[in-house]
Amino acid sequence: MRQDVSQKKTLAVLGxxxxxxxxxxxxALQRGHHVIALVRRAGTFEPTEGLSEVTWPEVTDVSALTRALPGTNVVISALGGADKGPTTVCTDGIRSAVTAMKAVGVARLIALSAHGVLETHDKSLYSLAVWANVAERMRDKETMEPLITASGLKWTIVRPPKLSDxxxxxxxxAGTNLPIRLWSSVGRADLAAFxxxxAETPRYACAYPRITR
Structure with missing residues (x-):
């Protein structure tokens, strides 16, 4: 993991x-990048050098994203749905993001998904356990991912196992074929670093990296 880069970027963060x-x-701020943080309410973050807040109250609001993204190098989606009940936050948010990115010419999208969706939704103990606990969130990610892969953007879909704080x-x-076990996990801070x-140096363009500690 790197502490700095020679060329600073502008990163838009969804979620x-x-x-x-x-x-x-x-x-991203610690590494000297400029960050556009999409937030539901203004004033969510303390004023910080390099940080710009843009209000995005509804994930279906394409126009707000279209206004926010010009000049952005990379969009990182860390969207996540509600812990319980049906949710379409990831699907709706990515649909809006893809439309806005195409409109303003931003090509690079890194999206947070989860191990256990689509072809990794198998009979492994990990997959069985995660679907038993957060099935609605997994369904949301299963409908999100095809929107990304069909977008024509330069995408990366990151599929971590259980997240810890x-x-x-x-x-x-990290790797595209990394074994994920029932006990696999990764900390959110390390996931963010990845x-x-x-975003700094694409290694997994049009790929599905997994990450675990």
């Missing part, structure tokens, strides 16, 4: 106020 999104924002370890493993790493 910026969520548990993972806040780590993405702070990590412990401090950054600074070490993780997302920003990928």
């Amino acid at each position: 910026a106020t969520g548990a993972t999104g806040r780590h993405v924002v702070s990590t 412990h401090d950054a370890i600074g070490k993780y493993r 997302l920003v790493d990928e």
Whole structure:
């Protein structure tokens, strides 16, 4: 993992106020990037050099994103739905993002999904367990991913296992065929570092990297 880059970027973060999104924002700022944080309400973040807030009260609002994204190098989506009940936050948000990105000519999209969707929705103990606990959120990600892969954008879909809130370890493993076990997990801070790493230097364009500690 890198601490700085020679060329600073402008990163737009969807889901910026969520548990993972806040780590993405702070990590990108620490590395000297400019961050556009999409938020439901203005004043969510403390004023910080390099940080711009843009109000995005509804994930279906394409026009707000279209106004926010000009000049952006990379869009990182850390969107997530409600813990319980049906949700379409990821699907609706990515549909809006793809439309807005095409409208303003932003080509690079990194989206947070989850291991256990689509072809990884199998009979493994991990997949069985995650679907038993958060099936609605997994369905949302299953309908989100095809919107990304059909978009024509330069995309990366990151599929982590269970997320934890412990401090950054600074070490993780990533790869497209990484085994995910029932006990696999990764901290949100380390996941955020990986997302920003990928924004700085694309290694998994049009691929589905997994990450675990």
